[in-house]
Amino acid sequence: MKIGHQQIPRSGLIWLLLTQALVILPQLSRLPIWVVVVAIICALWRIMIFRSRWSYPKLWIKVLVVGAAVIGTLFHYGTIVGLEAGVALLVTTFLLKLLEMKNLRDAYLVIFLSYFVVVTEFLYSQSILVSSYMLFTLLVITSALVGLHTPHLGFQPWRTFRKGAVLVVQSIPLMILLFLFVPRISPLWRVEFPQTNAKSGVSETISPGDIANLSKSDGLAFRATFKGDIPPRDLLYWRGLVMSHFDGRRWTQGSRELGQASKLSTNLAQLKSPLLSWPNLPARWERRMEKIGKVYEYDVIIEPTQQHWLFSLANPENNDNNIALVRDFRLVAAQPITQRTQYSVKSYLDSHQDKDLPVWLKRLNLQLPPFGNPRARVMAQQFWVSSGKSVENYIEKILVHFRQEPYFYTLKPPLLGRDSVDEFLINSKRGFCAHYASAFVFLMRTAGIPARMVAGYQGGEINKAGNYVQVRHFDAHAWAEVWVPNRGWVRVDPTAAVAPERVEEGLEAAVAEEGSFLAESPLSPLRFRNVPFLNNVRMQWELLEYQWQRWVLNYDQAAQLELFERWFGGKNWYVIVFTIAGSMFALIGLLALWIIWRQRPQAKDPASQCYLAFCKRMEKHGLIRNIDEPPHTFLARIKQRQPKLSAKATVVTELYVKLMYQPAALTPQEHKEQLVQMKSAVKSLR
Structure with a gap:
């Protein structure tokens, strides 16, 4: 056979x-329930076949199940084309193949399918836990x-698993x-996940309650690793969006073109917008940002947001041709962030922007609805007059008002009506x-002072061991930027006037009395930081995960070229290719030598050598011992064919068995x- x-x-x-079971286990939470039912039925049927209780499924049953699987996939995903639908069909086929296998050839096919199916889990997650589980499954x-x-x-x-582990090791x-050395070539096409279309993090429009809702989540937003000192916490303002248009309730970006492009997930590089400055095609207005004072260099790994905007400290500089600087001096990516992305930034925190404000930009940042919030307008005029119509005095007047009046910082703000600023x-x-x-910017604009609202994150948790800042969604924050003559845009955070601990210590300290920090996530590890x-x-653990993401998951073409330059002193491809080929041949050669050494003839013990001499003597009498023939079986053949030799053969055999198996x-x-x-x-x- x-x-x-x-x-x-x-x-x-x-x-x-x-x-x-191990291959499909991590997929169960994403697969339709009918796939789980098929998995259970196939496993039970396979066991019953082995116990000779049931027979193999008939052809018409297999055709019916395959057809039902296609219809079920179409009904659940709306298509049979695409990544998630393809994974569901692949898993179903994998289950059915195990059910119908009859011989070793089918079993080998199931094994090879297992190697393929197990890789699909990495399309959804590449964390250390998932990778460790996949290694065990392998x-x-x-x-x-x-x-x-x-x-x-x-x-x-255990014996079988040990042999398998040796092969993998x-x-x-x-x-x-x-x-390390195979070229990191970008894929020819992009793969989108239907379930990741939901946008996360700071959104393109902001109303007063949106940030409060986002701050109830402990989800990771991004991590930033600094190449030198980490700035003080009160300078960690991570700018993401600049809001210049106010309709009375909601704030949106000033540029309708950029806002619409963000909603449509357009490639921003194709817009040719004068509001975007690319490293390979810089705009003249970029000179309006001074680059003075101490520079902070850092690398950011941002989580998927399905949005274009990136987060950085003030006055950023970037050399990636896929990242642009917007006219309001923030960073955006050409494509939406659909997967973890790493980018490098330099920030000049002491710099100034737009000391001379263009007329169109001034008009944009003075925009207010013609009607609404009448009491706030009156308050602004009173403060403006009492401050001597000085911008600095007016700003301080409003901040003092927030500090002295009974204003409260809370994660549970009341709902506001049409005149939200008044209320x-x-x-x-x-x-x-x-x-x-929002209220601060409204008061600024009412007095004729250009101002805008900025949304992003403030602070973050500093991991000193890794010299990085970990920013989560509950660090989401909004603040104001006011244009001051001869100084340009100046950051003003009115929240710091009411709850200074929010900026100095973080959200948990700011709402400690209220007890609302992560109230909806009582088991979050971040609630036990004390x-x-x-x-x-x-x-x-988070440091380990971060290093995994930074050095393994983000090992792309740029990182590979940087590694080659550091190891080989440049980008001479002849040196690189010969080094790689030499290393691989050396490794393969060492493995071959080790295998040859392991398979070398072993020195036989004296009893075995004596028994081999006995077998050679028997060959002269026409009795050849089979390779796997036991000694007593060979002795029985000798007694049958050469009775005269049976006595001496018995002595030799019994002595050999005693010496070898009963020492x-x-x-x-x-x-x-x-x-x-x-x-x-x-x-x-003889």
């Missing part, structure tokens, strides 16, 4: 069922392959070489950062004596 047509051993079937798949090749061992899971050096300033006096920033042991474990029952002297007797008996044979 050909090997491929042999029956699947019991141990092999157990390994295959275990493999299939070990089990390889062990299943070993189990199919060693049916004579029976079901010995042996491949790791080559895997590392390939990871906040005069009636409720309770709000989150967006309430204060427990030193738990907090230290969390920080160490513990003999003393060293007895072992030596019986070996002499065996040699004497062999010599007496």
Whole structure:
């Protein structure tokens, strides 16, 4: 019988069922419920087939199930084309193949399908936990392959798993070489996930309650690693969006063109907008941002947001041709951020912008609805007159008003009506950062002072071990920027006047009395930052995850070229290619030498050498011992075909069995004596 047509051993079937369970387990939360039902039915049916209770499914049943799977996928996803629908169909096919397999050839096909299906999990997550689970699954798949090749061992899971693990470990050096040196070529097409179309983080429009809702989440927004000192916490204002248009309730971007492009996920590089300055095509207005004072250099790894805007400290500079500087001096990506993305920034925090404000920009940042919020307009005029019509005095007048009046910073602001600024300033006096920033900018514009609202994040958790800042959604913040003559745009944070601890210590300290920090996530590890042991474990784990993302997941073409330049002293491709080829050949050569050394002929013990001499003597009498023939079986053949030799052959065989398989029952002297007797008996044979 050909090997491929042999029956699947019991141990092999157990390994295959275990493999299939591990492969599809992480997919279950994303797959339709009917796929889970199919998985359970296929596993039970396969077991019943092995126990000879049920027969293999008929052809019409398989056709019916495949058709139902296609219809179910179409009904659930609305298509059978695409990544998620394709994964669902692939998993279903994988399940059905296990059900219909009949011989070793089918089993090998299931194993190879397992290697392919397990990779699909990385399309959804590449975290350390998922990667560790996938590595364990890979070990089990390889062990299943070993189990199919060693049916004579029976079901010995640890022994089989150990052999599979050895095979995987042996491949790791080559895997590392390939990871480091194979060219990192960008894909020919982009793959979008339907479930990731939901935008996250700071949105393109801001109303007073939006930031408060976002601050209830402990989700990660981004991490920033500094190449030098980390700025003081009160300077960590991460700018994301600049809002210049106010309709009475909501703030939006001043440029309708950029706002519409963001909603349509347009490639911003194709807009040819004069409001965008690209590193390879800089705009003249970029000179309006001075680059003076201390510069902070840092790398940001941002989580997927499905948005164009990026986050940076004030006055950013970037050299990536896929990232542009907007006219309001913030960064945007050419394409929406659909996956973790790393970018490098330099920020000049002491710099000034637009000391001489263009007329059109001044008009844009003085815009207000013609009607609404009458009491706030009156308040602004009173403050403006009492401040001597000085911009600096007017700003201080409003901040003093926020400090002295009973204003409260809260994550649970009341709902506001049509005249939202009036209701906040005069009636409720309770709000989150967006309430204060919105009201402040409104008061500025009413007095004829250009101002705008900025949305982003403030602060973050500093991990000193990794010298990086970890910013989460509850760090979301809104503040104001006011144009001051001869100084340009100046950041003013009215929230700091009401709750200075929000800027100095973070949200948790600002709402400590209210007790609303992550109230909807009682089991979040971030609620236990006051427990030193738990907090230290969390920080160490997050540092490990960050390094994994930074050095492994973000190892792209630019990082590879930088590595080559550091290792090989330049980008001489001849040196690089020969070094890579030489390293790989050296590794393969070492592996080959190790395999040859492992397979070298082993020195046989004296008893085995004596028994081989006995077998050669028997060959002269026409008795050739088979390779896998046991000694007593060979002795039985000798007695049958050469009765005259049976007595001496029996002595040799019994002595050999004792010396080889019962050595513990003999003393060293007895072992030596019986070996002499065996040699004497062999010599007496002619």
